[in-house]
Amino acid sequence: MGKGLYPDLWVRSAYDIDYEGLMERGLAGVIFDIDNTLVLPDEPCDDRARALFAKLHGLGLKTCILSNNTGKRASDFAGEAGSPVVTGALKPFPGKYKEAVEKLGLLPSQVFFVGDQIYTDIWGANNAGLYSVLTVPFTYKEEPQIVLKRKLEKPVIAGLKKRFKAPLQG
Numbered sequence: 001m002g003k004g005l006y007p008d009l010w011v012r013s014a015y016d017i018d019y020e021g022l023m024e025r026g027l028a029g030v031i032f033d034i035d036n037t038l039v040l041p042d043e044p045c046d047d048r049a050r051a052l053f054a055k056l057h058g059l060g061l062k063t064c065i066l067s068n069n070t071g072k073r074a075s076d077f078a079g080e081a082g083s084p085v086v087t088g089a090l091k092p093f094p095g096k097y098k099e100a101v102e103k104l105g106l107l108p109s110q111v112f113f114v115g116d117q118i119y120t121d122i123w124g125a126n127n128a129g130l131y132s133v134l135t136v137p138f139t140y141k142e143e144p145q146i147v148l149k150r151k152l153e154k155p156v157i158a159g160l161k162k163r164f165k166a167p168l169q170g
């Protein structure tokens with residue numbers, strides 16, 4: 001189990017994950033961040049994301065989307081992806097992660113989380129007792145508060161580079 005700021009797994013992208021392999025390890029549900037994890041920040045759901053959700057549902061993997069966003073964006077995205085959603089997440093606090101796990105009808109130990117930010121996505125997933133998967137963000141052109149968090153991520157990324165062969169970032 002990942003601890004604190006450190007993910008269990010570090011991958012290039014949500015589109016690169018061995019989902020079947022994780023299911024073989026007993027994981028039955030996945031919760032996704034949206035921005036910079038599934039699409040570029042503020043972009044709508046696209047064909048690639050729709051195809052990913054269709055594939056996962058075909059495999060029998062349950063999905064949920066968890067977003068700090070409180071507006072229509074997250075629910076529109078989830079509607080396009082055909083997935084349930086929990087908004088206003090306040091990551092890294094574990095409350096809404098637990099709500100998402102309940103929506104999946106699973107136990108925390110059966111669920112993994114996929115997101116691009118260490119101080120929100122990964123820390124929160126670890127706080128909630130989920131298996132955590134960190135992705136490399138699609139872009140570093142982000143809002144000022146995220147740019148600050150990316151600076152804080154650097155020591156953690158340095159640690160990850162020692163622990164995981166790939167992918168490299170920053």
Ligand SMILES: [Mg+2]
Binds near residue numbers: 033035036037116117
């Ligand atoms: Mg994100």
